[in-house]
Amino acid sequence: MSYLEWTPNLSVGSDTIDSQHKKLIEMVNRAFEGVRDPSLNKGGALLAELLDYTRFHFAEEEKVMKAVGFPDTDAHRRLHHDLVRQVTDMQRRYVADPAAVPAADAFKFLSDWLMRHIVAEDMRMQPYVLVG
Numbered sequence: 001m002s003y004l005e006w007t008p009n010l011s012v013g014s015d016t017i018d019s020q021h022k023k024l025i026e027m028v029n030r031a032f033e034g035v036r037d038p039s040l041n042k043g044g045a046l047l048a049e050l051l052d053y054t055r056f057h058f059a060e061e062e063k064v065m066k067a068v069g070f071p072d073t074d075a076h077r078r079l080h081h082d083l084v085r086q087v088t089d090m091q092r093r094y095v096a097d098p099a100a101v102p103a104a105d106a107f108k109f110l111s112d113w114l115m116r117h118i119v120a121e122d123m124r125m126q127p128y129v130l131v132g
């Protein structure tokens with residue numbers, strides 16, 4: 001299992017959003033570390049921290065999308081909402097019973113969730129950001 005890494009091909013054209021994505025990638029890596037070793041007793045807190053920052057990032061990203069005139073901001077906001085709901089659910093299951101959320105599954109879910117979202121969805125704002 002390799003850690004996630006931000007590479008320039010993930011750039012959506014906004015330094016603010018790119019640096020938030022870098023931080024999210026770091027946080028997913030750290031959450032994986034925490035969930036992998038339940039004896040550290042940090043997995044729940046790291047997942048909660050990741051969720052907090054994710055909510056902040058989504059709100060910021062939606063602001064940028066609106067500011068540059070991205071036409072699908074409302075649909076994008078719904079994707080964000082669904083993603084937050086799924087991660088909240090995972091975090092709750094983990095806190096109730098760490099064994100219910102195996103580290104490999106959690107990491108796969110979080111990394112697919114984040115990387116696919118950046119590549120398939122966030123990237124669509126790039127032409128609007130670069131023009132604006």
Ligand SMILES: [Fe+2]
Nearest residue numbers: 061117121122
């Ligand atoms: Fe997004």
Ligand SMILES: [Fe+2]
Nearest residue numbers: 021061118122
């Ligand atoms: Fe994003």
